[in-house]
């Protein structure tokens with residue numbers, strides 16, 4: 001599929017790249033390689049060197065933390081608003097977090113050392129990476145507050161909206177077990193909330209695939225944290241392009 005996509009046009013599907021001045025964008029292009037993101041593919045592993053960064057075009061990448069004892073909890077997600085591999089840009093090289101593909105898609109892969117080299121000479125690139133880092137920190141801090149204070153139905157609606165924004169498709173595979181890991185709650189609670197959202201006509205769920213049916217309804221069911229996070233990405237990275245997100249399916 002991805003071999004037929006023209007690289008400069010595809011690259012602009014990433015909101016960070018789309019907001020670079022033309023000269024900076026052109027200089028970066030030879031370093032970018034279009035790659036597919038397969039379900040459950042690891043983009044980097046915990047405590048292992050991060051050799052590549054990925055500018056996501058469509059699809060969703062989850063950042064997960066593994067606790068002592070083996071429990072896995074999602075602590076962040078990345079789509080076409082951002083780049084997977086911030087620790088490599090920030091000079092950390094490794095992270096205790098694992099990044100893996102949650103919804104299949106496409107990305108532009110770049111050698112992490114080449115990114116740091118480019119960042120030394122590219123003021124615009126550094127600026128957009130710094131602003132993205134700040135927006136991502138807002139996502140993390142808002143999620144911490146949300147998980148502490150808001151109900152499971154609101155949190156689940158927020159997570160579904162954030163995933164839907166990035167998926168490039170209205171329907172994606174999702175098991176109750178996976179969603180319980182993403183939200184850090186017991187499976188029984190997730191089953192109950194999904195049943196409620198389905199009964200309200202907001203989502204459809206069958207054979208381990210979830211479809212968003214009523215986005216406005218899902219927004220109404222979510223807490224304000226969704227809007228806060230999206231507003232920061234719009235303000236700091238730039239709004240979604242008029243062409244919309246790339247369809248992955």
Ligand SMILES: [Zn+2]
Nearest residue numbers: 146150223225
């Ligand atoms: Zn919330």
